Amino acid sequence: MSATIAITIFVVSYFFIMTEKMNRALVSLSGGVLLLLSGVYEWEQAFTSYIDWNTVTLLFSMMILVSITKKTGLFEYIAIRFAQKVKGEPIPLLLGTGVLTAIGSALLDNVTTVLLFVPILLTLTKLLQLPSFPYLLTIIFSANIGGTATLIGDPPNIMIGQAVEHLTFLSFITNLAPIVFVIFVIMITSIIFLFRRQLIRNENNTVKLMQMNAEEYLKKTPMLYQSITVLLLTISGFLLHPIIHIELTTVAAFGALLLLLLTDKEAGSEKVFQEVEWVTLFFFIGLFMLVGGLEKVGVIDELARGIMWATEGDLTKTSFLILWTAGIFSGIVDNIPFVAAMIPVVEEFQSYGMANLNPLWWSLALGACLGGNGTLIGASANVVVAGLAEGSGQRLPFVRFLLYGIPLVLVSIILSMIYIYIRYLLPFSQSFT
Template sequence: MEAIIAIAIFAISYLFLLLEKINRALVALCGAALLIVFNIFTIDDAMTSYVDWSTIVLLFSMMVLITITQRTGIFEFIALWLIKRIGERPYALFFWIAVLTAVGSALLDNVTTVLLFVPILIHMIRELNLPAFPYLVMVIISSNIGGTATMIGDPPNIMIGQAVEHLTFMSFIVHLAPIVVIIFLMTMGLLFLFFNRSLKQVETENNRSVRNVDPKSALKHTPLLYQSVSILCLTIIAFMFHGLLHVELTTIALVSALLLLLLSEKDGLTDIVFSKIEWTTLFFFIGLFILVGGLEQTGIIDHLAVMFMSITEGESLKSSYAILWSAGLLSGFLDNIPYVASMIQVLLELEEFGMKATDPMWWALALGACLGGNSTLLGASANVVVAGIASTNGVRIPFLRYMVYGFTVVLLSLLIASGYLYIRYF
């Protein structure tokens, strides 16, 4: 009976998450509360056994670091500098904005990158008389591909990295960055084919606005500018070498965030920073971990693990491909975060049934979930954010029109990823 209750609560919560009629954090927390009310587990067990506080603290710390650094204008400076340098050449602008978006998504995270960059981009493409749709599609796709390359680039990667102890920050770069570069370049070639006619027809006669742009005006030349940029860079470097330092990623991020908060306190930023934190995202993760914990507590995850092993016959290659393609195809239509949270527990439970979750399976899950988010406008948080900003600025991204391009890109990405998994690991 408990299993039926847990499945029903999870399914109903998932349905409301898909409908997006109610705040997703509220949906997840209500589902978690129902599990406790129906005595699936106690609130103490829910908070101590099932919530991955390391992931929550890591997300919070990165939000603090990015929020404070953003206030110095450094990210806007980089975007304006790029646009000023190549704004008169639509093809070059298209490519280098994609590169900037991908790199930003890998080092910051894809949602933060598009939040910072898209408003500036919309303003500039209007001034240059450029078509908005190709550039916005390119930003969405580049952000999801770039976010795949590192552990902090996309929430699914953060969850996987925190769940599997031996997958370090550098592991993600070593195993995922090479294929991400290949997929990015192949995708850019495909997008150039898709939008070649639109870019050819662009008229850029009035470029005075670009020539008059002063990127330095975006910078706030205060001690905080140098402090925040230095701490952010040192944090990323520490992430790369945390294995040698024998310090957890969460500890590094938290210490960096607290240090930057202390340095910015004299400017009265602490209350402002806390008001800018994406609390909805943090509480959504807390509720989600408890929802998945309900499936684990009632044995549903064990059952799924057995089914998965019987389908793939315990073979690592079959399992990796099953994970890659299921995650890739489902992530475009379902929220990839609940899917990844469930699959992490399935893979962790496989050992109980005589099958070890190999590294290629984890990389397949990361690649499928992150790349698959490009399929539709609902496939990833970054997609929804870009569509929302565009709509606020009077630019509409049609769902079906985007899906034609997005789904084609995902199929290409998954085919390349399949070849990569086979060549590198099997």
């Protein structure tokens, strides 16, 4: 009975999120509360087990850092200088946006990257009177694809890296970066082709852009230098995570608190808190509660066990099924609980005599990370971009996103399947012939 209730509440909530008839945070929180009222789980379980407070706190902290830094005019300065470098050309601007987002998502986590990039992007598109949708789409896709390449780029990779000791930071780069690069090139080329007629240069806006003095937008007060310093320290903390072993959330929270203390007189902490994207944060909380309901009644665990039963321990079948299941499932719900359920399942294959588990780990990582591009709620970065865009009056339609996200996921998974087979499965099978 509990399973039926949890699945029904999830499906109905997902339907209302897709149709966008109601505020998505209100829908997800209502679904979570209904799970509590129906007795699927208790509030204590939701609070301690299912809501990922690390992700919520990381988002909250980065929103504070971005909100304070935005007041200094730094984002406008960077946006204008970047646009002037490409002379206001829409296609080079889109290409540069994609490349910088992908690199940033590989070196940082993709949520942090989009929090830094989206304000700059929205400033640029408004300045040049360009449609924001192609650029927001590029940022989301680039963030998820770029984050796939490294251990710290996407939460599923962090979880896999923590569970498997021999998979180091370098292991993720050498094993995942080649296919990530191919998928990124195909993605960016496709977006340029599909939107080429909308990406038209406006001569008047370009002339105005080239005549602008970017430094005039910088407010050279102590807050500017404090913001830059704290932001660089926070980013350095992220990069040094494998060495200093301090959680990313802790680094972000410390950076946000430090900047609030330093800029309280100039920025005003109350005003900063008012500018936080609370709708996005509460949507995440509700979404975690909805997925927690599926986890509580065993839906995710049953799916994981079903993979073991269906493949009968065959390495190739198992790799491909994990890849496709992770890719599809991650587009429907957040990929974090699915990966959490799959890690012990993959480890269990060793007890069935499967000596080489690496293809399974890479299949899980690729499927979970790349599958997030399927829907607007498939990955944390997607939800953050949608929230920031909506806050600036540039709403991302759920169904329109699907039209581009689903084809990209299908192409990504097919390419990943070919890559895994050629690089890992084929050599392994040949060693036994």
